[in-house]
Amino acid sequence: MRRRALTGIMRGRMSTPVDSTEPIERARAHRVHDVVIVGAGPAGSSLATLLAQRGVDVVVLEKEHFPRFHIGESLLPAGCVLHERLGLEPDPDVFVWKGGAEFRCEATGRRQVFRFDEALPGPPRSAWQVERATFDTALRDCAVRAGAVVRHGEKVRGVAIDGDRARVTTDSGEVHARYLVDATGQDRLLARKARAVVPYKRFGKAAVFTHFDGLSRDALDEIGPGNEIRVLVRPGGWGWAIPLPGARLSVGIVTQAQGVDEGLFDAAFADSPIVRAWTAGAERRETRVVRNFSYKNSAPHGARYAAIGDAACFLDPVFSSGVALAMIAAEQLALRLVPALAAGTEADPALAAGVSAHLERGYATFGSLIDRFYNSRFADTVFLSDSEDSLMRRGVVSLLGGDAWRDDNPFQDMLLRARRRPAPGEAAAS
Numbered sequence: 001m002r003r004r005a006l007t008g009i010m011r012g013r014m015s016t017p018v019d020s021t022e023p024i025e026r027a028r029a030h031r032v033h034d035v036v037i038v039g040a041g042p043a044g045s046s047l048a049t050l051l052a053q054r055g056v057d058v059v060v061l062e063k064e065h066f067p068r069f070h071i072g073e074s075l076l077p078a079g080c081v082l083h084e085r086l087g088l089e090p091d092p093d094v095f096v097w098k099g100g101a102e103f104r105c106e107a108t109g110r111r112q113v114f115r116f117d118e119a120l121p122g123p124p125r126s127a128w129q130v131e132r133a134t135f136d137t138a139l140r141d142c143a144v145r146a147g148a149v150v151r152h153g154e155k156v157r158g159v160a161i162d163g164d165r166a167r168v169t170t171d172s173g174e175v176h177a178r179y180l181v182d183a184t185g186q187d188r189l190l191a192r193k194a195r196a197v198v199p200y201k202r203f204g205k206a207a208v209f210t211h212f213d214g215l216s217r218d219a220l221d222e223i224g225p226g227n228e229i230r231v232l233v234r235p236g237g238w239g240w241a242i243p244l245p246g247a248r249l250s251v252g253i254v255t256q257a258q259g260v261d262e263g264l265f266d267a268a269f270a271d272s273p274i275v276r277a278w279t280a281g282a283e284r285r286e287t288r289v290v291r292n293f294s295y296k297n298s299a300p301h302g303a304r305y306a307a308i309g310d311a312a313c314f315l316d317p318v319f320s321s322g323v324a325l326a327m328i329a330a331e332q333l334a335l336r337l338v339p340a341l342a343a344g345t346e347a348d349p350a351l352a353a354g355v356s357a358h359l360e361r362g363y364a365t366f367g368s369l370i371d372r373f374y375n376s377r378f379a380d381t382v383f384l385s386d387s388e389d390s391l392m393r394r395g396v397v398s399l400l401g402g403d404a405w406r407d408d409n410p411f412q413d414m415l416l417r418a419r420r421r422p423a424p425g426e427a428a429a430s
Ligand SMILES: Cc1cc2nc3c(=O)[nH]c(=O)nc-3n(C[C@H](O)[C@H](O)[C@H](O)COP(=O)(O)OP(=O)(O)OC[C@H]3O[C@@H](n4cnc5c(N)ncnc54)[C@H](O)[C@@H]3O)c2cc1C
Pocket: 038, 039, 040, 041, 042, 043, 044, 061, 062, 063, 064, 070, 071, 072, 073, 074, 075, 076, 154, 155, 156, 157, 183, 184, 185, 186, 187, 188, 189, 207, 290, 293, 308, 309, 310, 311, 314, 316, 317, 320, 321, 322, 323, 324, 326
């Protein structure tokens, strides 16, 4: 995109977290890109592709070298709908076709399968389970093919917004752009600097997970052909089993307990017949722990910047909504940023307000669902029981597919109408 001459509108410093590392006069000599994106996960790479496809001069700074491990392997139809526009062609030998989600309580033997083809009319009827190392590399390649510059090994250490540009500092120097996007995921670059991280206290607190390689033929037969994500409902939390390409299985446990370590994995799955049977004879890889992943960024946008994906908000892994919401946020921001850059109005602090407003419907819906999953009998009554109301059930399936932006879903209406009010003295979200 041809850059308009820098007019110096809004020359005063913004109230963004600022680490000024270089005198402004020296900085003026830099080339000014249209957009700098920090982070090449699904949010950053999707946005880079959508912008570059429209002629925007975009540079992405990513601290890691790809491929690299990342958690978040079960995708939803509402995010997959974007793949074609991004130029991503899922290869069924590299991604595992996913037909839906199964909820199962091993203690009672109750289980329910929700197939995406039962959903209300709309997005695709299936999704994928992916190794994020492969998926994120493929998304990054889409961005490069579209014309974005992606620089790996570039950890952003400082950001500053001056009147007419954003300045981003890495160990190798500075990058200047008319607009800055924080897509740093759980690192939440801007939210941390602005002390704008607001934790959600009623969701999962920690996850412990690993991969198993070399599943047996019997296990693969039992897991297929729908390859549903298995959500194992347990007291105080839940577990997942996600089939991955190459006869692999991702298994994890999420708990509301504090202070857990790798040992939780063995404790939780010692009594799980399904995990023991499916992983018999398979080789267990490294066990990892993540904690305190649920929060929102209370300052997700401002003059010349926006945060998208996990850098703006992450709720909880239970409904696999993270990647879909990150990609939808990228799409929403691209819609607003392209015309603003063309018109030279990208400094408008409200530019990304519509992105936050749009995403709020998804966060509110999933937030209400997740709160009930952990803090009420919902898992029992909705996810482990047969529904007699087929429209309600189709509504549940639509949400399990990430389709939270329709106005004919009675289940979603119920969730949003009856968003749980905190009990006296209790903070619902934070
Ligand atoms: C236990 C667990 C299980 C999950 N399971 C699922 C699931 O099954 N399905 C699902 O959809 N979601 C899942 N999620 C959520 C999912 O992982 C995230 O929502 C998703 O990855 C968000 O994408 P993103 O692009 O915003 O951030 P990320 O994917 O985290 O990408 C951020 C990128 O920014 C880079 N970066 C960070 N800081 C800097 C810096 N300072 N400079 C340069 N680069 C930087 C990182 O290296 C990274 O590549 C899960 C999350 C957890 C915690």
